[in-house]
Amino acid sequence: MLNYRIGLFLAKRQIRRSSLWTNVLIISVMVLTFLNLVVVSGILVGLIQGAVDAVRLHYTSDIIISVPNNKTYIENSPAVIAVLNQEPRIQSFSARYLSGGTIEANYKEQRKDTDKANTASAGVAGIDPQAEDRVTGLSKFIVEGDYLAPGDYDQVLIGAYLTKKYLPIDSPGFAALDNIAPGTKIRLTLGNIQREVTIKGIIKSKVDEINMRVFMTDAQLRSLTGRSDYNVNEIAIRLKPGVDPNTVRDALIGQGISRVAKVQTYADAEPKFIKDMIDTFALLGNLISSIGLVVASITIFIVIFINAITRRKFIGILKGIGISGEAIEISYIFQSFFYALTGSIIGIITVYAVLEPLITAHPINFPFSDGILVAPLLSTLMRMSLLIIATIFAGYIPARMIVRKNTLDSILGRN
Amino acid sequence: MIETKNLKRSFIDGEVETPVLKGVDLKIETGEFVAIMGRSGAGKSTLMYQMSLLDEPSSGEIIIDGQNTHLMSPVQKTKFRLEKLGYVFQDYALIPELTAVENVVLPLLMNGVNKKETYKIAGESLVKVGLEKHLHQLPSQLSGGEQQRASIARAIAHQPNILFADEPTANLDNESSRTIMKIFTDLHRDGQTIIMVTHEEEYGRLAEKIVRIDDGRIIGIEKD
Numbered sequence A: 001m002l003n004y005r006i007g008l009f010l011a012k013r014q015i016r017r018s019s020l021w022t023n024v025l026i027i028s029v030m031v032l033t034f035l036n037l038v039v040v041s042g043i044l045v046g047l048i049q050g051a052v053d054a055v056r057l058h059y060t061s062d063i064i065i066s067v068p069n070n071k072t073y074i075e076n077s078p079a080v081i082a083v084l085n086q087e088p089r090i091q092s093f094s095a096r097y098l099s100g101g102t103i104e105a106n107y108k109e110q111r112k113d114t115d116k117a118n119t120a121s122a123g124v125a126g127i128d129p130q131a132e133d134r135v136t137g138l139s140k141f142i143v144e145g146d147y148l149a150p151g152d153y154d155q156v157l158i159g160a161y162l163t164k165k166y167l168p169i170d171s172p173g174f175a176a177l178d179n180i181a182p183g184t185k186i187r188l189t190l191g192n193i194q195r196e197v198t199i200k201g202i203i204k205s206k207v208d209e210i211n212m213r214v215f216m217t218d219a220q221l222r223s224l225t226g227r228s229d230y231n232v233n234e235i236a237i238r239l240k241p242g243v244d245p246n247t248v249r250d251a252l253i254g255q256g257i258s259r260v261a262k263v264q265t266y267a268d269a270e271p272k273f274i275k276d277m278i279d280t281f282a283l284l285g286n287l288i289s290s291i292g293l294v295v296a297s298i299t300i301f302i303v304i305f306i307n308a309i310t311r312r313k314f315i316g317i318l319k320g321i322g323i324s325g326e327a328i329e330i331s332y333i334f335q336s337f338f339y340a341l342t343g344s345i346i347g348i349i350t351v352y353a354v355l356e357p358l359i360t361a362h363p364i365n366f367p368f369s370d371g372i373l374v375a376p377l378l379s380t381l382m383r384m385s386l387l388i389i390a391t392i393f394a395g396y397i398p399a400r401m402i403v404r405k406n407t408l409d410s411i412l413g414r415n
Numbered sequence B: 001m002i003e004t005k006n007l008k009r010s011f012i013d014g015e016v017e018t019p020v021l022k023g024v025d026l027k028i029e030t031g032e033f034v035a036i037m038g039r040s041g042a043g044k045s046t047l048m049y050q051m052s053l054l055d056e057p058s059s060g061e062i063i064i065d066g067q068n069t070h071l072m073s074p075v076q077k078t079k080f081r082l083e084k085l086g087y088v089f090q091d092y093a094l095i096p097e098l099t100a101v102e103n104v105v106l107p108l109l110m111n112g113v114n115k116k117e118t119y120k121i122a123g124e125s126l127v128k129v130g131l132e133k134h135l136h137q138l139p140s141q142l143s144g145g146e147q148q149r150a151s152i153a154r155a156i157a158h159q160p161n162i163l164f165a166d167e168p169t170a171n172l173d174n175e176s177s178r179t180i181m182k183i184f185t186d187l188h189r190d191g192q193t194i195i196m197v198t199h200e201e202e203y204g205r206l207a208e209k210i211v212r213i214d215d216g217r218i219i220g221i222e223k224d
Helices: A002-017 A020-060 A077-086 A129-136 A218-225 A245-254 A272-310 A312-320 A325-361 A377-403 A407-412 B044-051 B074-084 B100-110 B115-128 B144-156 B174-189
Strands: A063-066 A090-105 A118-127 A142-145 A155-159 A185-190 A193-203 A213-217 A234-239 A262-265 B002-013 B016-028 B033-037 B059-064 B085-088 B162-166 B193-197 B209-214 B217-223
Touching: A002 A325, A002 B100, A020 A129, A020 A272, A020 A325, A020 A377, A063 A245, A077 A090, A077 A234, A090 A129, A090 A218, A118 A129, A118 A218, A129 A234, A155 A185, A185 A218, A193 A213, A193 A218, A213 A218, A234 A245, A245 A262, A272 A312, A272 A325, A272 A377, A312 A325, A312 A377, A312 A407, A325 A377, B002 B044, B016 B044, B016 B209, B016 B217, B033 B044, B033 B174, B044 B162, B044 B193, B074 B085, B085 B144, B100 B115, B100 B144, B115 B144, B144 B162, B144 B174, B174 B193
Parallel strands: A118 A213, A155 A193, B033 B193, B033 B209, B085 B162, B162 B193
Antiparallel strands: A063 A234, A063 A262, A090 A118, A090 A185, A090 A234, A142 A193, A155 A213, A185 A193, B002 B016, B002 B059, B209 B217
């Protein structure tokens, strides 16, 4: 106990009376190390999490009801929709009719027999434009032209990846339409039905499912496919804020919807590869952070070593006048602890008061996602503990090396 | 009382062994003020380092107040130095981040004295050496003479059995040196055992016994 008392006595005064710039420099190193530990892995995970969140916000919403694998549509959809209308925890939902089809542009131009038609395969979604916009905010993603209106006839929105202009890759296996813009007429083929429609707008999102679809009003698609039973293929449900999707999913299953459809939360509907990617990026982040931790430890080791070696004479004097080596070592441990703790606290404030809100408000514009910073508090505190432990060791080892030297040699500066 | 028996100390550099103390037998009684004098390289500081347990002799014994220090572990020696010995170094050796009073407080705290009491004792000790107006100044804010007085205050605050001083006036001007020596003579008058290494005859003569050393051996002892 006495050693701790003396260690604290010495450490407090050494920190307080050492150069301000030295303290600022060491604490800056600790802050940067902390940010490296938390932010790098947080951004890596956030890059994928951003994509996952985008799918949730703009495609599946909180709960998605979809067609069972052995069916072509959700049977008795009006009854399902009636159940949804009765559920008070649901804020809004959008029922979608889906169909596979092809679209063709430039079909009025004269072509040689050997020329390939300008076609692309697309999923066609029939939506209630207003309901869809309430659930997924689809209208925000119009990059050219206008959003659908409920009464639109023979008008479609086309996903960006169905246009050469916006398709990020140039591959012969990835067909897209060339020379199209809002107002261009294209030919839409669903099975053996063909209709000429006008592009009303182009939609570009970070969600590939949206970029690969053609949207039209539900009434239009129903008339095209001749579906008069009102059976839909997909219903995206947005819940009221704070409602746990699992409880609503269970309630919907309890009401028998699972007999005619798959009821999944956004998390249930996440493909396994996305979960694997999150784990992979988290692992990568941890690897990078580990290197950061080693670099920080070496930095602290060097700083404390230089500090201890330049103070070797005084360490010798302290021992000479009877201060125990342990007390001197503990003083360096306290100093390392102080620097690591201060750096971490500033780092935590920077992460949670500045970076996280800032990046959430202005996500990083990665090509395939709006990257956010994922920094769960528990994981951050664990990394902070790691940093403090590593720093304490990095501070203790050089202090011990110097303290163990012969007392008189230290006082006289002999090697 | 401190006694050395056939005390030897050699330094080895590679295969070359340089004997510095070549068998010193010396007895200093409690309350004595002893000056160890000799030319540069004679071995006077080395003798003091052995007697003050700052260094390990190559052979021989040092007995302080009946305790054979040869048998002590390094930790026991540190504790012994803390409790029984006091040091005044040539270059003051104050800890630069600690104020004058904190420098004095430190060994008292290590001795287990409570914080309030340590500051009281440290204050009294600094008053004794005339530094009552400089208690809260850092060593860098004190003159050389004031720093040496603070160093003496630190050395005597815990009332050591023996006070060792290694060339305490070597870095000081005449006036400061005389002040320091006056403090030593006052302490001696109060019964403090003092062993001081010096090469200055004027100050050596203030001690009641001068041990003259040359080439690692005692060549004479002069009593007042």
